[in-house]
Amino acid sequence: MRRVALPLLLSAALAAPAPAMAEPDPGRPGDGGGATVVLRADHAAVGTDDRHIRLRAWDTSEQWRQGSLSGVKVREGRVVFDRAAATVTHAGRPYDRAQWTSPWASPGFAFDELIASWSALTNGNAFVEISVRGKGGGDTTSWDLLARWKSGHKHLERHSGADQPDDGTSVNVDTWVTGGLTSYQLRVSLLRRTGTTAKPSADLATAMASRIPASAGPTSEPGVAGGTVLAVPRFSQMTHEGHYPEWGGGGEAWCSPTSTSMVLGYYDALPDPQRYSWVPDDHVAPFVDHAARSTYDFAYDGTGNWPFNTAYAAPLAGKGFVTRLRSLREAEKLVKAGIPVVASIAFGPGELDGAPIGSSNGHLLVIVGFQEDGDVVVNDPAAATRKGVRRVYQRGQLERVWLEASGGLSYLIHDAEHPLPSPGKHSNW
Structure with a gap:
């Protein structure tokens, strides 16, 4: 279940x-x-047209290039780790980080939930982080971590983000819950253990914002x-x-x-x-x-x-x-x-x-x-x-x-x- x-x-x-x-x-x-x-x-209202749902996808090279690139390159429909834009610590060990940040996206209604999806390759000691922040009424929320994920079973225990119930938003396992925001940014971070040559990449990122009866x-x-x-x-x-x-x-x-x-x-x-x-x-x-x-x-x-x-x-x-x-x-x-x-x-x-x-x-x-x-x-x-x-x-x-x-x-x-x-x-x- x-x-x-x-x-x-x-x-x-x-x-x-x-x-x-x-x-x-x-x-x-x-x-x-x-x-x-x-x-x-x-x-x-409970009609079909009252189910406000909008999914934004970044899938092609052209779509990836609409975002902000920091240490990543776009190649054949993927964002690929190219160089360390920063070094961070995870589980007491240093990791090089590169990241892609989407442009601000507005679904056209005030949304109370957002669910992100992704498709990524994480060879070696590498993983991805998925984060989101939003705007509403002129204020910008902090970045909330939705997931740390890798496809394999070594080096990282994949996990969703903690609750993070600050600034009117929270994370419920895989769902970002808000009081009603009007736009958002999605961020995909590619991390590899410092000193390794892993090339993590992502070929799809989506964000589904909704407000439904x-x-x-x-x-x-x-x-x-x-x-x-x-x-x-x-x-x-x-x-x-x-x-x-x-x-x-x-x-x-x-x-x-x-x-x-x-x-x-x-x-x-x-x-x-x-x-x-x-x-x-x-x-x-x-x-x-x-x-x-x-x-x-x-x-x-x-x-x-x-x-x-x-x-x-x-x-x-x-x-x-x-x-x-x-x-x-x-x-x-x-x-x-x-x-x-x-x-x-x-x-x-x-x-x-x-x-x-x-x-x-x-x-x-x-x-x-x-x-x-x-x-x-x-x-x-x-x-x-x-x-x-x-x-x-x-x-x-x-x-x-x-x-x-x-x-x-x-x-x-x-x-x-x-x-x-x-x-x-x-x-x-």
Whole structure:
């Protein structure tokens, strides 16, 4: 399972008083950490157009050059460590740092959450830091650290930023929470141990700013993907029960890396077996154990950090990032383009008919298709075996437990053969 981060109440200047909605009782957090119950402002309007979401991506050489370069070079769509712009200390050891800073970006509305994603290569004793700051009402916040991340398992225990609840902002695992800012800057720092020749680099950085209502509103009408079901392989997180307690222990804790692995399997992009040769031969789907190890957040104490999952998947598949979708109609556009959607949901007893578990305070599954009537075909990793992973959920039920729990939070992972469809008037991918 995965805790679902719900936005804090907006400031009075941004939202009129209204009933608030609490997330389900978290009980035992599924993949570690003690998520506290927080509230989302319940905006009066609940239509699709009232879901304010804007994603900004830096992906091409031209886009990277729009930012400020300090010790980095832009090469073939990547920012690459070139020279030390500064020397800093981490864990008592010196590291050379170079960094890229985005221009100020304004989503066009006052946002109360921001989630950053990235795709990076961190060879040797090197890692990346992701930081953000914002503006609102003329004031500029301090830089907040969102993550220290590396792809390997030596030299650094990857982790999300601490709470940092100064100047009206805070960090909730992978989510930057604000009282309602109007613009932001994203910073990607590339660090290598002083004296080494590592060349860390990044080929994608995204920032998804949002302000969304608490209610899902009316169920969306079926869209373009009726009758389309993608051939996504089925893996069960429960077959890993008891595996590697140091990385969450499998079972209910591994819905996120299991879902991510299903999508990678669909693209024939699972890691080379040599990368998980350390997993015992009797472990089913050993690449899921590898994914759990590679996505584990040592600060959050779990594998459910959203951008850690897409950062793991992106170099394998091609691209990957976290965003929010406004309804299942947008998920249908992606499925029609051949892109499965990993969705973050939470539900109580009786709220999701046919689910393999009775309730969850935070769970990830893969939307793989749609029936002709609009109901949703999913690969739900909470099934006890692979055979039971494929499920069909009622459209209205799944849409509600997705939009009201996580605001439509989704992983979009795709390869070159499956480019993102045009979002039309929307701006969330």
